[in-house]
Amino acid sequence: MADTGNAEAAGDEVVVTGYRGPAEVSGPEFPATVRVSGTGNAMAARGGIANTGYIHTLTVQRMPREPAAWPHQVGVIPAPARAFQHRAEAARLRAAVEGGGTAVLSQVLTGMGGVGKTQLAADYARTAWDEKSVDVLFWVTASAQSSVVSGYAQAGVELCRADPDDPDLAAKQFLAWLAPKHGQRPCRWLVVLDDVADPSDLIVHPDDPGNRYSLWPPASPHGRVLLTTRRRDAALFGDGRRRIEVGLFTPAESAEYLTEALKAQGRTEPADQLAALADDLGHLPLALAQAAAYLIDSGETAVTYRNLLADRDTTLTDLAPDSLPDEQATVLAAAWSLSIDRADTLRPAGLARPMLHLAAMLDANGIPQRVLTGETARAHLAAHRTAGGPTSEPVPVSVSDAVRALRALDRLSLIDHQPDTPHQAVRIHQLIQHATRDTHTPHQNDQAARTAADALVAAWPEIERDTDLAQTLRANAAALTGLAEDVLYESDGVHAVLVRVGASLGVTGQVAAAVEYFQRIAGVAHGRLGPDHPHTLAVRGELANWRGEAGDVVGAAATSAEVLEHMERVLGNDHFATLAARCTVARFRGEAGDAAGAAASLAGLLADQVRVLGDEDPYILAVRGELVRWRWRAGDAAGAMDASAELLEHLVRVRGNDDVITLSTRGNIACFRGEAGDAAGAAAAFAELLTDQVRVLGEDHPDTLTTRHNLACFRGEAGDAAGAAAAFAELLTDRVRVLGENHPSTLTTRGNIACFRGEAGDAAGAADAFAELLADRVQVLGEDHPDTMATRRFVARWRGRAGDAAGAAAAYSELVEHMVRVWGPDHPETLTARGNVAYWRREAGDAAGAAAAHAELLPDRVRVLGVDHPSTLKTRHNVAWCQGEAGDAAGAADAFAELLADRVRVMGEDHPDTIATRRCVAYWRGMQLLMNRLLDEQGQ
Template identity: 25%
Template sequence: MVTSIQVASTAGQNRAVPVVWGSVPQRNKNFTGRDSLLGELRNRVTSEVTAVLPHALQGLGGVGKTQLAIEYAYRFAGDYQVVWWVPADQVALARSALAALAPRLGLSVTPGRIDDAVADVLDALRRGEPYYHWLLIFDNADQPEMIKEFLPHGTGHVLVTSRNHRWQSMADTVEVDVFSRAESLAFLHRRVPGITAPEADRLAEELGDLPLALEQAGALQAETGMAVADYLELLSQKAVKLLAENPPSDYPVPVAAAWSLSVTRLREQMPFAMELLRRCAFFGPEPISRDLLILGRYVLESPLREALADPIMVSRAMRELGRYALARIDNNRKTLQVHRLIQKLIRDELNATESVQIRNEVHRLLRAADPDDPDDVLKWPAYETLLPHVEPSSVVESTDPDIRRLFNNIASYLYNVGDTRGCLATANKALEVWEAAAGEGVRDRAILIAGRRKADALWSLGEYQDAYEMRRTTMKNMRQVLGENDQETILVTVGHSADLRVRGDFAGARALDEDILVRTRDVLGEDHTVSFIAANNLALDFELTGDYDRARTLDEKTLQDRRDFYGRDDDPNVIFSLNAVARDTRQAGKYRQARSLAEQAYHLYQQVTAQMLPKNHSWVLLQAKDLSVARRLDGDFNDALSLARETHRLYVDNFLSDHPDTLAAAINLGNSLRRVGDLEAAADLIERTVEGYRRVLIADHPYTHASILNLAVIRRQIGRDTGDMSLIEEAKDKLEDALAGLDRTLGSAHHFTLTCQSSLAAAVADLGDAERALELDQAVLPRLTEVLGPEHPHTLMCAANLALDLRAVKLERQADVLASETLARYRQALGAEHTDVLEMAKGNRLDFVFEPSPF
């Protein structure tokens, strides 16, 4: 195992650095003292007694907790293979930072599954694979209860910085206090050239040995050459004024006084830098991109507009802020960062009118940096930059529709990167604030979009009933407020069709999607991405209602439209449509052709996963599952099983265990195990799948009933092999219940219903009731012929079984004629060497199975 990378140091010696180093702030070149604290922290971290606990640096603001954590990371970096910094003052930031660690640990990341990525990271750290020695630092974790679930356990170390004393009951806590006087003196001697020992001692006394205040004072004196006596006189005046007029509550007087002196000098020397600092006070305490501020040349008023358009002026302002220690400047990352206490002091200095004005300006800056397309993966880095500042700047409080659009875009971004819970929390916050401001019953565009996003998040979290109610209400309001043809109305309606499919209303979803496709093409045009989505959904409805030819025709058109639109055949959207065509072809019974198309799609996705998509992306997994089914139906049982195992494993690792796609992968694996003779494993897996459908879908959902068909087939086969007729009797009873359910929910002519009826005939025949088996198969065959066509394998399968029924009741001549004709057509359809053809030739009964399509 790689433990570190060796690099040459400036002293000519080799030092170890971590293999993975992420987002740790720049080391403070003025860091002084704290040796006893660092020693105590190191002893506790490495102690066998406390090593299993998280370690917390706890203390008041301004005492240097974050700087101590940074210094620890750099000083002991050589002892770790992974050092990772996690901003923990917002849950969304913590989740995002942890998810970003996944690829650095060699873990696959699925877009849209950030919670799974976080879980995978925590599991990998727990197991110590691939790195045994790791350090995670959670900075500013002031809400222990909200961040506790993200703290990893296992082979490495966790360090937390926080002002909250509640960490004392949850972690091994190291109290961080002000500097010792010796540390204060050492710092000032290092920071202020020429300062005498008595001067340093008096300055430290006046500033209460508070590191942040000492940094402010040292910077001002170092940069201006101000005499210590003059500084102390000014400091005394400022402290008295502060205590008399505006007693600080959230910060110590020394910080406020020292800050006030630095700000006074900055305001005198460069007013533009002071105005820039005021704007920074309304961002989050995380680093602020310099490019984000420069956007003010487009959206702010004069004279700030002109100043921000001058790169020389901006560079000078940044230099001045750094000189006076009012902001931490990172020239490598092109960011500046203002301490939260300094931000609070600046905001408290402003009157209400000034605060509102500056906060609105910050909102405009954030909106100017918004790419306004959270669905485009190439725009996600921009949203990652915006995310830390949206909540602290109170964007949600804005009544400007354009600023509210930014907040909704952030919710969409969180949804797209897989932070579904973060999306839900953001949408809920928007609805809470905006509905209260608008008044009861008022629904504007922003509120409606937030409602759509909330419904999307609920659906992804498996809260299907809540999603259904939320989306139905939102759709109704959108139609009234925005109109039928607004793009937002179209999108919420497209989502509502998925609600209907989950509820088992395939016919209702089809009717809705037929209408929405016409409207989408009329409003947006046939070559719009939303039109492609609408067409794909309608084709899926055709598939679920058994109209496979229409499904294939529509999917083939969408495939060609997407090829024309994207200009290539290896775009993920194009491959998605190619797989849909392959699935339609398989459902129509053309197994060889379907497998060929599915293999083509599979190889294209394998190329794409090396460049754009991870191997566990939901589209990639769906295609792999469909290919496994196609291989199995084409008679290639071993390759089908191998792919089914791998695909099911990836689904289990990356999706909810009861997610419909995970359950579909489990059914495919169970069907594959049955074909290679592993009946007990197949029965166990599919029985758990049936229970999964019952948990996640409504009790009367067609998939809940249809999945019983697969379990009954296996139970019946085990019963035949072992002579246990009770298993066959049990299978018959289950099939009768399933048939009643399918007849009730889909109708007697649906493909699922007819195959279930034929399976029931097989169970009845095994129990010796040849007359009833004949009656059932005779009723099914003409209807399957009408629904699927005479050459479909399921039609031929039913005909083959009917021939056996005829023979069982001594109608030998009819049985011979039907068997001969059916075998010839079966060979033509599947090939003479196909397993099902060979089984029919031997006189064995053939079995139907259920292959679920996605919702």
């Protein structure tokens, strides 16, 4: 070289100054030092070449460096989180490694964003490195394919002498290096692919068979693979890959985390408030971490944070700390945005996001699939499909499309979709719901709330056979009401879903809860809509109805009368709602004890309904059925039977043999037949009805179960006590399965089983069974419910029949006091209980007291029920009998003769009560002759 100037080079630099012809520079990796003197000085950065003169040709050959020595780490493991919790998933990861870490093993940590998958993987990797159980540890953030290829390429350069200028080739060389090779020293390696966003990212050049390759590490007896992802696609599993679902913190882990994180900064909070905060945050690790940071940064208390979180005007962004903890890159509000975007691209494209918006308005703990795939929900999906932009006409969405939208959300861990549990098929974390609602405009929020409410109503079955489904639907309605109550009380009235919730409580046996619910709804409607709004009046009518069902028939009658007065003034006398209210008033008039008045009111109502609605209106048929019932309860057995037969003929002609009302009317006629004394005929009629109801309604329909109940009752009354007991035992099993243990009908069946236990001779056992039933009815229905009262009556009855007549009389006396307080002194059930007091006084030996009690009861029954009512006739029987037992056989015979004439007129010659009265006439006439003969003998 010509020595014309000075040049200096160091390290990997090459410096050339001055003129130079062809030159070649080589070295072990970078060129050896070259010094060329010439025209001046030049400086080159590391790895570069600088020249201040003319060089014709310069060739630089880079020689690969030596592979890194083991142990070696490629990539940076995230630092441990503050207050890191050693969770069960970490133990499962380590436990899965067999044979000291030499087994073939690939594990996939999957779960929703924010559950701590990365921290679990980091702890696993750090532990393996610290314990020296791996020779090579590779970590890469795998959220994009390019980052995985780049990471593999870097490992190829460091471990395989790969060319850094060809990343694809370097990545392939690293993957090939991971495969075990015969005769070479085995390398124990661990590859961690953190946060894989899409399974397709692990296939490079998928459309180019010549260049296509997989980024999954090869199987090796010495290697381990750990992958974390939010995805649940089938492509990520199989081939020996073990799936570990990462869930939320346990309550204990949440409390410990918050306590430790705050304590490290000198903060303490009450343990109960930290536990409540953890519940509010759904035990999501990411949320807990950011909440702890917010409390530390702001100085706010956990109570304040909880109040802010509950405020519908506060977004999750508002609750983000100024600086994110633990090297986190995303605030909680944005933790799922990328997942939602990706879900929306999955087929059927554009439906995942509107589906999530709908689910965000419902119960996080479980949404029935039928709610989210019904017609209402599908119309919402079609109208708000996000792919492809707005269209002039929404493309219809099928049920299968809606299900696939749920599957798309499930694949991205945004929801848990379990179609094999249809009642709670969709679960979603409450903070994902919160973040989703934060993206709504006020209009979108109201629109989503109305759609959710409509979807719930559409999914609600007309007949609630499934109590679990009913409970889930009520929970979803409650969640929706908590989020958007204002929307459900708009100017057009109370949304139907609110009424369905209360009715559902009632029909599933929670009548006290139904009363409380409708009291609240009526108050809200009164305040928002006004006292005269038709929906306010309708809700008050529902309140009256369930008050009556709960046993407060007096209060129900008063409330329904007030509602009727409002309706007549606001809506007019002929409005359908007014006519319906008149029916309710009449019914509660009867339930309150005035059966004859109820029948008269219904007769007047029926005439007006025929005038306004026409004779064929379905509601008129229901009123005619009510009229028949109250004519029967008023003592007009013949009139009720004739009216029932006429109604049945009309129903068969108009609605057909298989109509629900037709079948129900057949059941009423069978009941009347049995109560008229023909128990065997009633049982036969119910057996025929049962066959038809099973065919038309199904075995588990409530009406079918009721018919089985009545059939068993009349089988027992017809003399087949054993058959009845067996039938009730089978019925109880089915009612528990269909309706639940605490449904009123289930409890009624238990009562019938207890009765037949007593009829079979075990009176003491029957008394004990009724005592147990009483405790359950008090708990479920309350002290004042009619069924609870009836159970008290049966406890007293079987106590007496078990030999404790005095105890039975005392129990009935207490029951009378209870009934007078709840129903009043003139209620038919109160009068019946007074009769039972008299009966058991007589059985206890107090004949005079019994006679006096019967005598006092008779004028009250005549006044309340009328002279021809069966209960009045029965009281006359008891008075006559007591008269005979008091020594007046002639007076008893005459009284029974008068009673016989009235029973023949009212009930007919062949009624069992008529026949019994004939026997009494004969008995006391015989006693009169005997007494006369004794007197004659004494006179002689």
